[in-house]
Amino acid sequence: MNYHLNFNLIWRHFDKLWQGLVLSLELAVLSILIGAIIGLVLAIWYVSAGKLVRAIISAYVEFIRNVPLILLVYIVFYGIPTVVDFAYSATVSFVGTLSLYAGAYLVEVFRSGLEAVPRGQIDAGKAIGLTPLQRLLHVRLPTMARITLPALSNTFISLFKDTSVASVISVPELTYGAQWINFNTFRIVEVYIVTTIMYLITGYSILFGLRGLERRFRAER
């Protein structure tokens, strides 16, 4: 092994990695927010809908879950603009893709969360004269939120890792920054050491932060 580590060039271009990391986090946060809205709306719709709507929602979920993310990214970025006359940037396209992707996973999370709300709570809501909408807002959703919190944080962490796929359409997130330094400085081993450490530290910080949050909410029960 005749490789001499030299991190100087990495530090000189560190802003590429740092700004990339910030963008990765922004992509993940935006996608989980939009994805959560998609997931919540579809989950509420699913539990109260007829067979046809359920079949359509399931088809969306199964399609997204069984197709590689990179292919979904290509479909939205290269495919859809050839069919409809509508232009969007790579970043917007990726946020759209990742939101649809997150939405498919979160429909399942929220749906099972809604179904896990104890029957007695809903009956109690009925007994004190709450309307169906009030029961949803004040009884079912708050309980569901607590049940689904761990699954939500896991989804967020995997979305953060999935943002690396954005590099294939040149969105300048962390993996793209790593590749840029790889191709321009050839300090290959160093750049990937630094990049993986950045992913690990960020990922585990988020994980521990969210676990702390989960504990607080569980304690209230």
Add this chain to the structure above:
Amino acid sequence: MDAMLYALPFLMKGFSITLWVSALVVVFSLAAGLVLGVALVYGPRPLQWIVRLFSDCIRGIPILVLIFVVYYGFPPLGISINSFWAGVVALTLFKAAQVIEYVRGAISSIPRGQMEAGKAIGLTFVQRLQSVIFPQAVRRFLPPWINGVTDAVKGSALISLLGVVDLMQSINEVIGRTYEAMPLYLLGAFIYFAINYSLSLTSRFVERRYAYIRD
């Protein structure tokens, strides 16, 4: 529709590469994951720490980065590796970490008394694993593991970025000639969907098959 029919013969080679990569990854990761998973549960403390560190690190790194690390990072360290095997190695690392967690979960669902009973009647460690733990743990292991095979298939699409002509890359190549992006992407999505959905259905079937056993 015409574009899809035209493309099919060109996609067959790529399709077989995708299946081949997935199969290699599944077999290697199963072997490595089983050994490391058992080491994580029954191994001496230092070994447990090493396996835990390995699993936590690998699961914290995006698959795409893992693939680049192996493909670009190994040759400067004196390990020459071509794009195909770089993909297989990276995906195997990723899958092995998953299998380790499935194994740990499955084994720890078996009451401790089972292992002690095996010891009491004089079975060796390997015999205890073989005839006491594994037969009971397999029903906890199989459904998530089969479902997890879809991750290998989906992850294998990323090795197209190294220039391996798998299903994903052969789709890109046909689009490069015909400029008909949407029909081909949809065809590709359908093929991936067919593979992965049948795997998830199998997983659900196996889960139901074992559902009669109550704990």
